[in-house]
Amino acid sequence: MKERDVRYEKLERLERDRGIDVFGHRLDKVVPIAEIRELEDGTEVEAVGRLHAKRAHGKLTFGDIRDWSGRIQIALEKPVLGSESYNLFRKYADIGDTIWVKGELFHTQRGELTIAVKEWKWMTKSLRPLPEKWHGLRDVELRSRHRYLDLIMNPDSMKTFMLRSKIITAIRKFLYDRGFIEVETPVLQPIYGGASARPFITHHNALDIDLYLRIAPELYLKRLIVGGFPKVFEMGKNFRNEGIDSMHNPEFSMMELYQAYADYTDIMNLVEDLFVYLVETLDIPQPINWLGKEVYVKKPFPRIPYKEAFAHFTDGKITWDMIDTEEKAKKVFEDLGLEMKKPPVWINYVQEIFDSVVQPKIVNPTFIIDYPLEISPLAKKKKDDPNFVERFELFVAGVELANAFSELQDPRDQLERFKKQVEARRQGDDEAMAEIDEDYIIALEYGLPPTGGLGIGIDRLVMFLTGKDSIRDVILFPLLRPKKISDTDLGEEEEE
Numbered sequence: 001m002k003e004r005d006v007r008y009e010k011l012e013r014l015e016r017d018r019g020i021d022v023f024g025h026r027l028d029k030v031v032p033i034a035e036i037r038e039l040e041d042g043t044e045v046e047a048v049g050r051l052h053a054k055r056a057h058g059k060l061t062f063g064d065i066r067d068w069s070g071r072i073q074i075a076l077e078k079p080v081l082g083s084e085s086y087n088l089f090r091k092y093a094d095i096g097d098t099i100w101v102k103g104e105l106f107h108t109q110r111g112e113l114t115i116a117v118k119e120w121k122w123m124t125k126s127l128r129p130l131p132e133k134w135h136g137l138r139d140v141e142l143r144s145r146h147r148y149l150d151l152i153m154n155p156d157s158m159k160t161f162m163l164r165s166k167i168i169t170a171i172r173k174f175l176y177d178r179g180f181i182e183v184e185t186p187v188l189q190p191i192y193g194g195a196s197a198r199p200f201i202t203h204h205n206a207l208d209i210d211l212y213l214r215i216a217p218e219l220y221l222k223r224l225i226v227g228g229f230p231k232v233f234e235m236g237k238n239f240r241n242e243g244i245d246s247m248h249n250p251e252f253s254m255m256e257l258y259q260a261y262a263d264y265t266d267i268m269n270l271v272e273d274l275f276v277y278l279v280e281t282l283d284i285p286q287p288i289n290w291l292g293k294e295v296y297v298k299k300p301f302p303r304i305p306y307k308e309a310f311a312h313f314t315d316g317k318i319t320w321d322m323i324d325t326e327e328k329a330k331k332v333f334e335d336l337g338l339e340m341k342k343p344p345v346w347i348n349y350v351q352e353i354f355d356s357v358v359q360p361k362i363v364n365p366t367f368i369i370d371y372p373l374e375i376s377p378l379a380k381k382k383k384d385d386p387n388f389v390e391r392f393e394l395f396v397a398g399v400e401l402a403n404a405f406s407e408l409q410d411p412r413d414q415l416e417r418f419k420k421q422v423e424a425r426r427q428g429d430d431e432a433m434a435e436i437d438e439d440y441i442i443a444l445e446y447g448l449p450p451t452g453g454l455g456i457g458i459d460r461l462v463m464f465l466t467g468k469d470s471i472r473d474v475i476l477f478p479l480l481r482p483k484k485i486s487d488t489d490l491g492e493e494e495e496e
Helices: 003-017 083-092 140-145 147-153 155-177 218-227 264-281 306-313 326-335 346-361 411-426 438-446 458-466
Strands: 044-057 060-066 071-077 098-107 113-124 200-204 209-213 231-239 251-260 288-290 293-295 303-305 366-372 388-396 399-406 451-457
Touching (some): 003 083, 044 071, 044 113, 060 083, 140 147, 147 155, 155 264, 218 231, 218 251, 218 438, 251 264, 251 458, 264 399, 288 458, 306 366, 326 346, 346 366, 399 458, 411 438, 451 458
Antiparallel strands (some): 044 060, 044 098, 098 113, 200 209, 251 451, 288 293, 388 399, 399 451
């Protein structure tokens, strides 16, 4: 018989024979266990938590209860509780049950803070056994697929997601304090744009039109700057029909902002301030150990031009003049033994080389600035070199965490770049734009002031600040292939 069946039998006996309701009701007050642990011995307290351990010693039984904030030991004595209540706990309280207790704090001879229980009752009965304590729920897929179990069994996971919430709250406060206004833009869009990515397509029956889940809110946010908003930001979900790996989930969280009368240098300063603010406000210890690297967040962050980064991070083995034409870039690409998955054109060779030999060498927060025009269709050209644009990406431990640029204002230039994107799409680049957003061009014709824009991937930022190596560990419910999970997968074995 499986333990789950045993627990259902217990439930039936409790309800039928004893008339006990094990599915409790509201409490007037719930005090986090972490706060209870700050109180002095002799203080009468009420605590609620899930039972994670139970140790019987004759007329004395110890247990551990845990909530989102921490753990505390409880002690139940038969002379104090009375035979009925004590035996009820001994016989029917199972690991995984959530219980309420009332009693006084004291320290055991071993120095363990403990609640001497005077009363207890069920808040809810756990009808499935928790995964075995020492093996726990360590399989990454199972933890992601059954996040509730992961949170129950792994305090570190609870800590990670509590910190994620604090990070998002801190970002909002940082931006509010600097005069940014939070807005919302459409998730369903008739034309997708603002990034290079494959979209998800859906259909609206009433209008009989195809719509796209947004790949970025950028073009709508810049319309708001045209309309007169001075500083705007949006925190929300984007969707890209791409593969799943340790750094990518098709549904992910982004923060994008736009500031009128600013450029990418202003945004760089803001990003520096934001990262330092998060580390200091949230008391993130340094160095931050992430992806096998020790990272220090300290201003100023280096600012290295894109075409200089090759020589800088390869000790001069690859320089810009070695890759500034398609023929030369292709040779270096082939010498490195790289595989081209995009159309074989100059900029794709260059970017693949950058991704392979430059990006992995970056450890501490570093701005790579002034990107080639060909890979920045929405960025403003540099005055002194129109082949490059005022754009930066922030890299940490070899991972891109932020992308920003001075926004392109000229509708004529923007239209030509849109046309090139559409042509690239026709030539096989399935991440390029499929059609021109004519309404955005009209918006630019009314006048976009000088503007700096920024996008930060919230999931990757949380990965960095919590030291997690997989995006699945910072998204509560990541996308997974549907699968029927057996009881054995969850650690429940058939009892003999």
